[in-house]
Amino acid sequence: MADDGDGLQWTRVSRVGPWDAASLYGDALVMCLCGPVMLGSAVLTGADLMVMGIVFTVVFLPVGLALWGHTAAEREHNRRLDAVGIPATAEITDLTHWEDADDAGVAVGLRVSGPGFPTFEATWRRSPHDALRVGLRLTAVVEPSGGLFRVEVR
Template sequence: MAGDEIHWVLVSRITGVGAVAVYGSAGTMILSGPVMLGATLLAGADMLVMGIIFTVLMLPLGLALWANTSVEREQNRQLDAFGVPAIAEVTGLGEWDDGESAGITLELRVSGTGFPAFETTWKRSASQDLRVGTRVTAVVEPGIGLCRVDL
């Protein structure tokens, strides 16, 4: 029954303080261009080109960041309300470096009651506590394919 296979989504936990910080950053990105344009029109400042550039570049990025955070918060609420406890076992470790940030890649096997065991990959900051064979707690919502590893 390969057609019935669940496509799992690994969700990051976003706390209230973290959400405020991300929403604040997104709001700053969204407003930076329009504020510059407004200042140009009201004060006659020589920032028209910068206001246009900031609006064209930062507004879509800020909206995308805001939307992504909203989706992750909703997924976390679903996991908190309907998730079942699970165990995620580290089956493999690797390193990753994308030029801006570096960390480790964890190959995880997630198992528990009420859903078939599955494997997923998680990129995160390096930690001496994580080794092959380490078991960590997880929460899974098998009905919609969400998973969150709690460290």
């Protein structure tokens, strides 16, 4: 998130298309159902899956529900950007490589500008991409009233 100085928190939205959403919803459904299915099979067949079913239910059910909710929110943000978003330009101002334990990528500094909203800066942590370089201008879409923006890397 980025603050434009006026108190508005800008939030970057990832594009989640129909196939991506179907995959994420499927993953969330599997997470939500694996524990209860184990519990049900333990009760119906007498298998030694009761403890495992309880653990899977307690751990994976909330994770699955969170993934489902996050996917739904991202889809809603994308629909909003597609409906009322303003075309903008995001210029890369900084590229910094980062590593956290077993994860690595680049932090992309962006300056987003366009008509109808104040220019703002944001940082985007993502996987490395050969096309990214300082000074590159990317296509963006901004929804100023909600503080949402999406950057397209092709």
